[in-house]
Structures are given as C-alpha cells and as structure tokens.
Amino acid sequence: xxxxxxxxxxxxxxxxxxxxxxxxxxxxxxxxxxxxxxxxxxxxxxxxxxxxxxxxxxxxxxxxxxxxxxxxxxxxxxxxxxxxxxxxxxxxxxxxxxxxxxxxxxxxxxxxxxxxxxxxxxxxxxxxxxxxxxxxxxxxxxxxxxxxxxxxxxxxxxxxxxxxxxxxxxxxxxxxxxxxxxxxxxxxxxxxxxxxxxxxxxxxxxxxxxxxxxxxxxxxxxxxxxxxxxxxxxxxxxxxxxxxxxxxxxxxxxxxxxxxxxxxxxxxxxxxxxxxxxxxxxxxxxxxxxxxxxxxxxxxxxxxxxxxxxxxxxxxxxxxxxxxxxxxxxxxxxxxxxxxxxxxxxxxxxxxxxxxxxxxxxxxxxxxxxxxxxxxxxxxxxxxxxxxxxxxxxxxxxxxxxxxxxxxxxxxxxxxxxxxxxxxxxxxxxxxxxxxxxxxxxxxxxxxxxxxxxxxxxxxxxxxxxxxxxxxxxxxxxxxxxxxxxxxxxxxxxxxxxxxxxxxxxxxxxxxxxxxxxxxxxxxxxxxxxxxxxxxxxxxxxxxxxxxxxxxxxxxxxxxxxxxxxxxxxxxxxxxxxxxxxxxxxxxxxxxxxxxxxxxxxxxxxxxxxxxxxxxxxxxxxxxxxxxxxxxxxxxxxxxxxxxxxxxxxxxxx
Numbered sequence: 001x002x003x004x005x006x007x008x009x010x011x012x013x014x015x016x017x018x019x020x021x022x023x024x025x026x027x028x029x030x031x032x033x034x035x036x037x038x039x040x041x042x043x044x045x046x047x048x049x050x051x052x053x054x055x056x057x058x059x060x061x062x063x064x065x066x067x068x069x070x071x072x073x074x075x076x077x078x079x080x081x082x083x084x085x086x087x088x089x090x091x092x093x094x095x096x097x098x099x100x101x102x103x104x105x106x107x108x109x110x111x112x113x114x115x116x117x118x119x120x121x122x123x124x125x126x127x128x129x130x131x132x133x134x135x136x137x138x139x140x141x142x143x144x145x146x147x148x149x150x151x152x153x154x155x156x157x158x159x160x161x162x163x164x165x166x167x168x169x170x171x172x173x174x175x176x177x178x179x180x181x182x183x184x185x186x187x188x189x190x191x192x193x194x195x196x197x198x199x200x201x202x203x204x205x206x207x208x209x210x211x212x213x214x215x216x217x218x219x220x221x222x223x224x225x226x227x228x229x230x231x232x233x234x235x236x237x238x239x240x241x242x243x244x245x246x247x248x249x250x251x252x253x254x255x256x257x258x259x260x261x262x263x264x265x266x267x268x269x270x271x272x273x274x275x276x277x278x279x280x281x282x283x284x285x286x287x288x289x290x291x292x293x294x295x296x297x298x299x300x301x302x303x304x305x306x307x308x309x310x311x312x313x314x315x316x317x318x319x320x321x322x323x324x325x326x327x328x329x330x331x332x333x334x335x336x337x338x339x340x341x342x343x344x345x346x347x348x349x350x351x352x353x354x355x356x357x358x359x360x361x362x363x364x365x366x367x368x369x370x371x372x373x374x375x376x377x378x379x380x381x382x383x384x385x386x387x388x389x390x391x392x393x394x395x396x397x398x399x400x401x402x403x404x405x406x407x408x409x410x411x412x413x414x415x416x417x418x419x420x421x422x423x424x425x426x427x428x429x430x431x432x433x434x435x436x437x438x439x440x441x442x443x444x445x446x447x448x449x450x451x452x453x454x455x456x457x458x459x460x461x462x463x464x465x466x467x468x469x470x471x472x473x474x475x476x477x478x479x480x481x482x483x484x485x486x487x488x489x490x491x492x493x494x495x496x497x498x499x500x501x502x503x504x505x506x507x508x509x510x511x512x513x514x515x516x517x518x519x520x521x522x523x524x525x526x527x528x529x530x531x532x533x534x535x536x537x538x539x540x541x542x543x544x545x546x547x548x549x550x551x552x553x554x555x556x557x558x559x560x561x562x563x564x565x566x567x568x569x570x571x572x573x574x575x576x577x578x579x580x581x582x583x584x585x586x587x588x589x590x591x592x593x594x595x596x597x598x599x600x601x602x603x604x605x606x607x608x609x610x611x612x613x614x615x616x617x618x619x620x621x622x623x624x625x626x627x628x629x630x631x632x633x634x635x636x637x638x639x640x641x642x643x644x645x646x647x648x649x650x651x652x653x654x
Contacts, residue, residue, distance in 0.1 A: 002140055013132055017125060024121045025096075029068060033098045033116045036063045036072075040112045041100040044074055048082060048102055048110045056083045063114065070095055071115040074102075082110065093119030158186040165193055174201045244343050245325075247275075251338040255298060258339070267323075267346055268316040289313040289322060297327055301340055305331045314344070324348045426464040430457060490642070492528045495570065496521040499560055502535045506542060513546045520561040525570060528641045533613045540606045541574045541634055547597060549578025549632060565637070572636040581626040589624065619643050 040059055047056040060072045064085050071086035095115050102110035158181075165178045178194040181187065239246065245264035249255045260272050268287060288294040293312035300307045310327040329342040437453050440446075496519065503510075503517050510517055542558055550556035562572045581589065588594045590611040614622045620638035 002144075006136055006140065010136075017128060017132075020128075021121065021125050024124070025118055028121060029096055029116045029118050032066065032068070033096060033114050036066075036069070037098045037100040037112060037114045039063075040072070040074070040114065041102050044102055044110070044112060045104050048074065048076065049104055053083055057085075060085045066116075068116050068118075068120060069114065070117050071113075073113040075111045075113070077109050079111070090117050090119070093117050093122045155186070158182075158190075162186065162190060162193065165190070169193070169197055169200065174204075244345050246341060246343050249340040249342065251340060255340065264344070267344070268314070270316075287314045287316065289315060297329065297342075298340075301329050301331050311347070324351055423464055423468055426460045430460045430464075433457065433460075489532065490528070490530050492526060493531050494523065495525040495527050495562060495572075496523050498531050498534070499538065499562075502538050503560075506539060509543070509546075513550075514555055515546055515550060516555070516557045517542060518557060518559045520559060522562070525562060525564065526640070527570065527638070529638065530617055530642065533617045534638075537610050537613050537618070537636070538574065540610045544606050545574075545576040545578060545632070549576045549580075551579070554578075564640075568640045570638050570640055572638060573633055574636070575631060575633040577631040580628040580630050581624070581632050582628055586624060586626065590622075614638070 040063065043059050044056050047053070047059070056074055060074065060083050063069055063072055064087065067090065069087075070090045072084070073081060073086075074083040076082045095117050097113060097115045099111060099113045101108040102112060162178075168176060174197055178190050178197060239259075240261050242261055243263055245261070245267040247260040247264055248258050250258045257275055260275055265271055290313065293310075297307055297310055297312070300310070307327060307329045312325060312327060313322050314325050315321065316323055323346050325344040326347045327342060327344055329340055332339045332341060433453055433456055437449070440449055499519055499521055503519060506517070538560065545556065545558050556576055556578050559575045560572070561575070562570055565571045585594075585596065589607050592608040594608075611622060614620050614636055618636075618638050619642045620636055622637075623635045624632065625635070626632040
C-alpha cells in the first residue's frame with residue numbers, strides 16, 4: 001500500500017526533479033561554462049601569443065567572479081601552465097570541465113580549461129527533496145490510519161485462520177478439513193488448501209510405496225558398489241605387484257602424478273609419499289634428465305593415444321644416478337577424468353651389455369685385421385716378382401695415359417685458341433687487304449680490285465663473326481648474373497646455381513671485407529620467379545651482415561641454406577655468426593631510414609628494400625630471429641612459382 005501511494009509520486013517527482021535539475025545545471029553551469037571557455041579561447045589569442053600574462057590574468061579573474069567557477073587554467077602550446085586561478089573552497093559537489101584550444105591562423109597555440117561546480121544547484125535540489133519527503137510521509141500516515149481498520153477485519157483475521165490450517169498441514173495433521181466463510185480470494189485460497197490436503201494424503205500413501213521400491217534399489221546399488229570396490233582392489237593389487245615400474249598421471253591436473261607402484265619405488269629409490277607430497281605437488285620429483293623428453297612423450301600420447309619404445313635418461317636416488325629407460329604408455333579415458341599410465345623399464349644394463357658386445361666385435365675385427373696383415377706380409381714376397389712384371393706394363397700404360405692426356409690438353413687448347421686465333425688471323429687479313437686497297441686507291445682503283453676486296457671482306461667478316469659468337473657464348477654465361485641484377489625478367493632457374501652465381505659476382509666485396517660466404521643449398525630446387533630481385537635481396541642481406549654483424553678484426557661467416565617446407569614453398573635462410581640484434585631493434589629493422597650505423601656505412605634503406613622486394617615482387621614473407629651475441633638469421637619463405645603479377649614500375653625503370 002505504501003508503494004501504491006508513494007511509487008507514482010516518487011516516479012513523477014523524480015522525473016520532475018531530474019528535469020528541473022538538468023535545466024538548472026544547463027542554464028547555470030554548462031551554458032556559462034561553454035560561454036566562458038569560448039570567450040577565453042578567443043580573447044587570449046593575442047596575450048598568449050605575446051606572452052602577456054597580465055592581460056590574460058585579467059580575463060581569467062573576470063571569469064572567476066562567478067561564484068560557481070572553481071578553476072581556470074591556460075596552457076601554452078607545450079602544455080606548460082601559462083595562467084592559473086583556482087578557489088579550493090568552491091570545489092564541492094560535481095565539478096564539470098570544458099576545454100577549448102586557442103587557435104591562431106588555423107594552428108593551436110594553447111589550451112584553456114574552465115571548471116564549474118554544481119554545489120548551489122545541488123543544495124536547492126536537496127531542499128526540494130526534503131519538502132517533498134515531508135509531504136509524502138504525512139500522506140502515507142493518514143492513509144495508513146484509514147486503511148488499517150479495513151485491513152485488520154477483511155484480511156488479517158482470515159489469514160490467521162489459514163495460517164493455523166497450514167501449520168496443521170505442515171505437521172502432517174491431514175484429517176481435519178480446511179473451512180472457509182466467504183467466496184472471496186481468501187475463500188478460494190482455503191479451497192485450494194483443502195484440495196492440497198486431500199492430494200497430500202494421496203501422495204503420502206504413494207510415497208510409502210515408492211520408498212519401499214527405492215530401498216530395494218538402494219540395496220542393489222550397494223551390492224554393485226561392493227563388487228566395484230572388490231574389482232578395484234584386484235586391479236590395485238595387480239598394479240602394485242607388477243615387476244615393471246609404473247606411474248599414473250592425471251591430464252586434468254597438468255599431468256600430475258597420482259600414483260606409483262612398488263616397482264617404481266624400488267627402481268627410483270623414492271617412496272610414494274615423497275612423490276605425492278605437497279612439496280612436489282605431484283610433479284614426480286623432476287626425474288627427467290631432459291624436460292624435452294617428458295614433453296615429447298606427452299605430445300606423442302596426446303596425438304596417438306599411446307607411446308611405444310621411447311628411450312630417455314632419468315634420475316634416481318639422492319645422488320641423481322642416471323638410468324636409461326624404455327618408456328611405454330597408454331591414454332585411458334574414464335569419463336570424468338583422463339589418466340595416462342606410463343611404464344618405465346630400466347634398460348641401462350641392457351644397453352651396457354650391447355655396448356660390451358660391440359666392443360668384443362670390434363676387438364674381433366681388429367684381430368682379423370692383424371691376421372690379414374700378417375697374411376699380406378707373407379704374400380708380399382710372392383707378389384714381388386709379379387710387381388716387377390707389372391712395372392713394365394704400368395710404365396707402358398702410364399706412357400699411353402700421358403700421351404692421351406697431352407692430346408686432351410692440346411684439344412682443349414685448340415678449342416680455346418681456334419676461335420680466338422681465327423679471329424686474329426681474319427682481322428689481320430682484313431687489315432692487310434684494307435692497306436692494299438688504300439695503296440691501290442692512290443694509283444687508281446679498278447672495279448675488279450674493289451669487287452675482290454668486297455668479296456674477301458664479306459667472307460672474312462662471316463668467319464670473324466662465327467668465331468667471335470663462339471667466344472661470346474662463354475661471356476654470355478658469365479653475364480647472366482649481371483643481367484638478372486639489372487632486370488625483373490621472370491624465368492625458371494635452379495636456386496643453387498643462381499645463388500652460387502650471385503656469390504661469385506660479390507667476390508671482390510667478400511675479399512675486401514675478409515669474411516666468408518657459404519652456400520648450403522641442395523640441388524634440384526627449381527623456381528619460376530624473378531632472379532634479379534632475389535639477387536638484390538641476397539646482396540643486401542650479405543652486405544648488411546658485413547656492415548652491422550662483424551667487427552673490423554672479426555672474420556665472420558655468412559651461411560645461405562634452403563629447404564622445401566611445403567609444396568610450392570621454399571624457405572631460404574641467411575645466417576651469420578656476428579654480434580646479433582638488440583631486442584628493442586628487432587621490430588624496427590625493416591623500417592625505412594632506421595639504422596644503427598648512421599654516418600658509418602649504413603643508410604637505413606637496405607633491409608626496407610629487402611622487405612619490399614620479398615613481399616611485393618617475390619610474393620613471399622621475411623622474418624628475423626636474433627639474440628645478442630649469438631648471430632642473426634633471416635628466414636625468407638618464397639613460392640616456387642610466383643603468382644602472376646605486374647613488376648613494379650620502379651624496378652622496370654631500374
């Protein structure tokens with residue numbers, strides 16, 4: 001009833017008060033604050049630009065005369081305080097703030113901040129709330145006095161009667177019926193209680209029958225649990241009696257050890273209580289000599305559901321004696337939890353015996369070799385005569401081989417000298433004919449002489465061109481790298497050969513620095529790409545290593561290797577053994593103009609060009625890994641067949 005009286009008034013009154021409060025705040029605080037901020041941002045342009053704090057202070061003090069203004073701050077372009085005024089006694093209630101930049105010729109030269117308090121508006125709102133509350137309390141009091149008599153007679157008395165009836169129902173007294181006098185809401189409630197009494201009587205009878213059935217089912221479950229405990233005891237006995245060391249891990253607890261058998265305790269000289277103690281938190285005393293072996297075993301079980309024949313070294317005992325174990329395991333899913341059962345068989349002695357057998361075999365082979373050597377010594381005398389006979393034959397064969405070798409050398413020299421000698425001969429002949437023609441021209445040139453000269457010249461130039469073309473083929477092969485470096489022609493090439501040619505062309509640079517470049521690229525990696533940009537990428541990476549990775553006195557090594565990771569993807573690695581890259585520089589090395597050798601040979605563009613060529617032209621990606629003092633590795637993932645795309649205009653022009 002109180003809510004029925006107060007709720008509409010409270011809702012309407014709250015709406016009116018909030019609306020009035022918002023209007024007052026807007027009218028008396030927000031609008032003046034915006035006007036002050038706008039006025040100051042315009043008025044302080046000249047004082048701030050001329051650094052005239054006195055004039056600026058006058059404007060600020062004019063605004064501070066408003067008792068609702070708490071603080072006015074003017075900051076220059078560097079966010080340093082230029083003028084500041086504040087009245088701490090006014091800082092109460094809600095403080096609203098407005099900021100406005102000071103603009104001079106479309107440029108922000110400062111910032112003005114104005115703060116106003118809503119305390120006076122809040123005080124008026126609290127006064128209105130007190131008046132409204134007093135009026136509402138008086139209204140509720142009068143209403144309660146008028147309603148109390150009707151409430152007591154029409155509601156409380158029938159409810160008390162229903163309460164007594166419900167108490168009887170709660171105590172299980174279901175024989176006495178529930179009576180009612182009127183057919184109103186309370187009478188209908190009494191009728192419902194009567195129906196509930198009758199239904200409860202029926203349900204209690206049904207309950208007794210079901211209780212007997214549940215008791216029978218409970219007895220059956222107890223017998224099943226007893227059989228389960230018996231089976232569990234048998235499996236526990238088998239687990240403990242196993243002659244092989246076994247332990248059980250629980251996956252849900254991060255592969256924590258939950259149990260070990262007696263054979264495990266004997267093998268690792270540790271008790272089950274030590275393994276499961278809170279000190280170790282089920283981590284099994286950290287027995288793995290190499291934690292990577294433990295992770296590898298768990299990964300195999302996660303992937304395959306089991307592991308077989310994995311060998312790893314483990315510690316045992318307080319002295320950390322190392323033993324070699326053959327590890328087998330199985331993943332067991334028990335519904336709510338997943339367990340891993342590991343079997344750790346000590347095969348240290350077995351491997352030792354195998355090594356002893358290998359040593360015995362080695363000794364046996366050594367004895368066989370000694371006896372063979374003795375037999376060979378005995379046979380030397382027998383073969384001496386045969387060797388003397390074979391000397392003459394060998395001498396004849398050697399003479400023939402030398403003759404053949406001489407012929408081969410002569411043939412190679414002939415092949416090399418023939419085109420060059422022919423070209424020289426033809427050139428000298430043409431020179432001689434030209435001299436004769438010049439001498440004949442002085443005495444009078446005949447048509448037959450001229451025709452003869454032209455015919456000889458054509459024949460000579462044809463022979464000269466053929467011989468020079470032969471020599472040009474060799475020159476063209478060496479020019480391929482230079483052609484690739486100055487063009488973006490796409491072609492198919494063998495990666496190992498192209499990289500070798502690139503390194504060959506950098507020979508003078510490599511010899512000047514005194515470092516070493518190694519190529520470890522397997523053959524038969526064929527690429528359909530742009531060898532020119534690839535050569536520029538490798539040249540930049542090698543030069544980057546020479547400039548940044550190695551000191552002046554350090555003879556470093558740059559290694560270039562490659563492998564096919566996935567179909568149509570080749571990973572090219574350029575690795576050096578230099579000083580490495582600092583961690584704070586790793587994310588910026590591909591940025592343009594970023595270099596740690598500014599003015600010392602570095603421009604900051606080399607690696608940026610490398611990044612653009614790899615990602616834009618070669619259609620791949622490049623990453624870097626480095627640790628200070630441990631060298632640096634660049635990984636280029638390039639498609640073997642570059643997607644069809646237009647070469648950049650810049651490279652075309654280059």
